[in-house]
Structure formats: C-alpha cells, structure tokens
Amino acid sequence: MDKLKQRILRDAKVLPGNIIKVGGFLNHMVDIGLMRDIGKEFAAIFGGQCPTKILTIEAAGIPIAAMTSLELDIPFVIAKKFDSIEYVNPSEDYSAHVTSHTKKTSHVIRVSKSFFTPDDRVLILDDFLAYGDAALALIEIVRQTQASLVGVGICVEKSFQKGAEQLESKGINLHSLVRVQSLEDGVITML
Amino acid sequence: MDKLKQRILRDAKVLPGNIIKVGGFLNHMVDIGLMRDIGKEFAAIFGGQCPTKILTIEAAGIPIAAMTSLELDIPFVIAKKFDSIEYVNPSEDYSAHVTSHTKKTSHVIRVSKSFFTPDDRVLILDDFLAYGDAALALIEIVRQTQASLVGVGICVEKSFQKGAEQLESKGINLHSLVRVQSLEDGVITML
Numbered sequence: 001m002d003k004l005k006q007r008i009l010r011d012a013k014v015l016p017g018n019i020i021k022v023g024g025f026l027n028h029m030v031d032i033g034l035m036r037d038i039g040k041e042f043a044a045i046f047g048g049q050c051p052t053k054i055l056t057i058e059a060a061g062i063p064i065a066a067m068t069s070l071e072l073d074i075p076f077v078i079a080k081k082f083d084s085i086e087y088v089n090p091s092e093d094y095s096a097h098v099t100s101h102t103k104k105t106s107h108v109i110r111v112s113k114s115f116f117t118p119d120d121r122v123l124i125l126d127d128f129l130a131y132g133d134a135a136l137a138l139i140e141i142v143r144q145t146q147a148s149l150v151g152v153g154i155c156v157e158k159s160f161q162k163g164a165e166q167l168e169s170k171g172i173n174l175h176s177l178v179r180v181q182s183l184e185d186g187v188i189t190m191l
Numbered sequence: 192m193d194k195l196k197q198r199i200l201r202d203a204k205v206l207p208g209n210i211i212k213v214g215g216f217l218n219h220m221v222d223i224g225l226m227r228d229i230g231k232e233f234a235a236i237f238g239g240q241c242p243t244k245i246l247t248i249e250a251a252g253i254p255i256a257a258m259t260s261l262e263l264d265i266p267f268v269i270a271k272k273f274d275s276i277e278y279v280n281p282s283e284d285y286s287a288h289v290t291s292h293t294k295k296t297s298h299v300i301r302v303s304k305s306f307f308t309p310d311d312r313v314l315i316l317d318d319f320l321a322y323g324d325a326a327l328a329l330i331e332i333v334r335q336t337q338a339s340l341v342g343v344g345i346c347v348e349k350s351f352q353k354g355a356e357q358l359e360s361k362g363i364n365l366h367s368l369v370r371v372q373s374l375e376d377g378v379i380t381m382l
Contacts, residue, residue: 029244029268029306032260053220059249059269066257069223077220078250115220 001041001177005190007034008178014186027060027127039067042125042153045175047072051123051150057109057134060127068125079109079138094144096137101130109137120147129154132163159191192232192368196381198225199369205377218251218318230258233344236366238263242314242341248300248325251318259316270300270329285335287328292321300328311338320345320367323354350382
C-alpha cells in the first residue's frame with residue numbers, strides 16, 4: 001500500500017530496539033484519511049472471503065478494525081488485555097497468553113464466548129507484526145471459538161523478525177500492507 | 192439519541208456496583224452501524240464549534256473518536272494509560288492522573304506534546320461518564336496544551352454519580368447521548 005509506505009518513510013522515526021515510531025499518524029494521533037484507506041485496502045484484500053467478524057487487540061488495532069468493519073459492514077471484537085489470568089472467567093471467556101518482546105511484558109487477552117459461533121469467519125487485524133506474539137494469541141482465540149480463520153491483516157510487518165515466518169509456516173493467510181526488511185543504522189528499508 | 196437508548200434498554204446488563212454492561216455492542220464487540228450513527232450525532236452536536244482535534248482515552252473511547260473523526264474529517268488523539276508516572280517523559284508529554292472508581296485502580300494518562308498547538312480546538316469524547324475521573328484528566332491535558340476546549344461528548348452518562356455535576360460546575364460544554372438516572376434493583380431508568 002503505497003500511501004502508507006510513503007507516509008512511514010516520511011514521518012516514522014526509528015528508536016533503539018528496532019522500534020518504528022508511527023505515533024503521529026497511525027497509533028497515537030490517528031490520521032483518519034489514511035486510516036480510512038487502510039480499512040478500504042483490507043476490505044479489498046479479504047472481502048472476497050466473506051468474513052463475518054473482525055478480531056483485534058486493544059488499543060492500536062482498534063482504529064484499523066473500526067475502518068475495515070465499516071467498509072465490510074460486519075462487527076469487530078476487541079480482545080482485552082489483562083495483567084493476570086485471574087481476570088479471566090473460563091466459563092464465559094476465551095483467553096490466551098501474550099508476551100510482548102517490545103515492551104518486555106506478559107499478559108492475558110480475553111474475549112467473551114458469546115461473541116462468536118462456529119459459523120463465524122474471522123479476520124484478524126493489527127497494526128504491527130514483529131515476533132507474532134499478539135497474532136498467535138489471537139489465532140489461538142479463533143481456534144477456541146471453532147470459527148474459521150479467514151486470515152491475518154497487518155499494517156506494518158517487520159519481516160526481519162520471526163512473526164511472518166511463523167504464521168506462514170502454519171499456513172495462515174497473511175497480508176501485510178507494508179513490509180520492513182531492515183532498520184539498520186536507523187534507516188527504514190522496505191521490501 | 193433514541194437508537195442508543197433503545198439498544199441499551201434491550202441489550203445492556205446491570206452488574207453489581209452500578210455497572211452497565213454494554214460489551215455486546217458498544218465497547219467489546221462493536222456494532223459498526225450504531226457506532227457510525229454515534230459519530231454522526233457527535234459531529235452534528237459539536238461540528239458547528241469547529242473542533243480541530245478529538246481527544247479520547249484508550250481503549251473504549253477509540254471507536255467513538257474514530258467515527259466522529261471520520262465525520263468531521265479531523266485527526267483524533269488517543270491518551271495512553273500507564274500504571275506509573277515513570278513512563279511519562281515530562282519534556283515530551285502532557286500527563287494527568289486518573290483514578291477509576293469502577294475498577295479501583297489508579298493510573299497516569301499521557302499524550303505527546305507534539306500533537307497539539309495552542310490554536311487547536313479540542314473535542315473530548317468517551318463512552319461513559321460516572322464520577323468524571325477520566326474526563327477531568329482529559330480536560331487537565333487540554334488545559335496543559337493551552338488549546339481551546341470545545342466540549343465533552345459522552346455516550347452514556349450515569350447522572351446519579353458526580354461526574355456530570357462536576358463538569359457542569361466548571362462550565363464545561365457537556366453533551367451525553369444517553370443519561371441514566373438510576374440502576375436500582377438492576378433496572379435501567381433513563382432521564
């Protein structure tokens with residue numbers, strides 16, 4: 001997606017620890033025109049597979065899910081993050097563990113069982129794919145619902161980390177709008 | 192807003208501690224048609240005052256901000272929550288303290304200083320107004336930016352708690368789409 005690629009090259013900053021800072025337009029202050037185009041792009045990529053629900057994770061995935069949901073006219077579900085498994089009710093919730101390599105934290109995500117049926121066709125969306133921890137946890141939640149997984153849509157894939165490889169080795173239908181090959185010396189090189 | 196009112200009366204659940212559970216359509220699984228209408232309603236209420244930016248707080252405020260932002264064609268800023276003040280950089284961020292009466296937790300919210308100028312006209316949006324803790328913290332952030340505060344838009348006001356009174360006593364331009372007068376005996380009574 002050229003518009004997102006150009007915007008990243010123009011406005012993103014590279015921070016120590018292979019972090020791409022896109023807070024000024026993607027996940028802290030949101031450029032709604034760009035976000036609308038991202039939603040249209042994901043709708044074009046995945047719409048033909050007739051998803052019935054979008055699943056994302058709070059908080060940065062929400063604007064992406066909202067705009068794609070608007071385009072496809074289907075609901076979106078926000079997996080909530082909790083510090084500890086004690087906030088999950090196993091009789092009411094699906095849950096999975098996530099370890100964030102970037103933030104060096106571990107937490108639990110959950111969604112209510114009432115939001116999914118085995119007939120659902122679920123599209124997972126998120127802002128970044130690095131080591132794939134969040135995506136793998138969301139995939140695990142979809143597995144628990146017994147719904148079908150349509151695919152995983154990502155705005156910015158860090159292709160030099162292990163996430164994309166892991167998802168593809170599992171046969172997941174992954175589409176990343178922008179793929180970053182390297183951040184060496186603070187320079188963003190794209191595939 | 193009658194559509195939201197009817198949906199709450201039909202689908203919301205009242206939990207102990209005066210909690211209204213709207214997870215099935217407003218803040219956990221999101222009905223995008225309803226959310227679009229909420230965005231249009233806030234745009235109609237506040238659009239005449241020419242806001243230049245929307246400010247909300249993660250995570251439940253994000254879909255509301257996104258849909259209103261789309262309607263008004265202005266960016267929205269997400270105040271991020273942190274457990275501790277140590278994650279805030281005073282030279283780069285505006286910050287404020289929030290105490291959640293519902294969750295019995297205390298945290299810090301922050302936004303980057305680079306997102307606002309004194310010329311901005313800021314509209315604050317959130318899902319619930321109870322004791323007003325989040326709203327007051329967002330108002331404090333707007334004060335620090337030296338921008339103008341256009342008003343505060345809320346989906347569901349619990350009018351029997353102190354938030355609305357506090358905001359109005361400060362002369363804040365508050366608009367709530369739905370006002371709940373009482374949750375006694377688990378029955379939702381609206382104003």
